[in-house]
Amino acid sequence: MKYSLQIKRLFAAFLSVLLLSATVGQAQAGMITNQQIVQQLDRQHAVALFDRADVQNQLSALGVDAELAKSRVAAMSDAEINQLNQHLADQPAGQDVLGLAFMVFVVLVITDMLGATDVFPFVKNINR
Known part of the structure; x- marks a missing residue:
C-alpha cells in the first residue's frame, strides 16, 4: 500500500511537470x-x-x-x-445600354413602318 501511494504521487508529479512544460501554440497579436x-x-x-x-x-x-x-x-x-x-x-460597365436601347427603338420603328409590327401608334405604315 505504501508503494502504491508513492507510485501514485510520483505519477501525479510526472503528469504535473509534463502538463506545465507542454507548449501551446503562441499567438502574436499585432x-x-x-x-x-x-x-x-x-x-x-x-x-x-x-x-x-x-x-x-x-x-x-x-x-x-x-x-x-x-x-x-x-x-x-x-x-x-x-x-x-x-x-x-x-x-465601362453597361456603357452601350443607351445605344442598345436606341437601336432596339430604331428597329421597332422600321418594322412598324414596314407593317411587320404595330408597337408605336404614331408610326405610319408605308405599305398602305
Missing part, C-alpha cells in the same frame, strides 16, 4: 493597417475574378489556361494588383 487590409482584399478580388465561369470561358477562347493566369495574378506584387484593379474599375 496591428495591421488599413492599407494592408485593402491590399489583401484587392488581391482576393483579383484572384476571385478567375473563378467566374464567363472569365474562364473567355480565357479558354483566347487559348489561356485559367489556372495559369490565376497563379500569375496571385504572384503579382501589390502595385501590380492595384494597377489591375484600377484598370478593371475604369472599364
Whole structure:
C-alpha cells in the first residue's frame, strides 16, 4: 500500500511537470493597417475574378489556361494588383445600354413602318 501511494504521487508529479512544460501554440497579436487590409482584399478580388465561369470561358477562347493566369495574378506584387484593379474599375460597365436601347427603338420603328409590327401608334405604315 505504501508503494502504491508513492507510485501514485510520483505519477501525479510526472503528469504535473509534463502538463506545465507542454507548449501551446503562441499567438502574436499585432496591428495591421488599413492599407494592408485593402491590399489583401484587392488581391482576393483579383484572384476571385478567375473563378467566374464567363472569365474562364473567355480565357479558354483566347487559348489561356485559367489556372495559369490565376497563379500569375496571385504572384503579382501589390502595385501590380492595384494597377489591375484600377484598370478593371475604369472599364465601362453597361456603357452601350443607351445605344442598345436606341437601336432596339430604331428597329421597332422600321418594322412598324414596314407593317411587320404595330408597337408605336404614331408610326405610319408605308405599305398602305
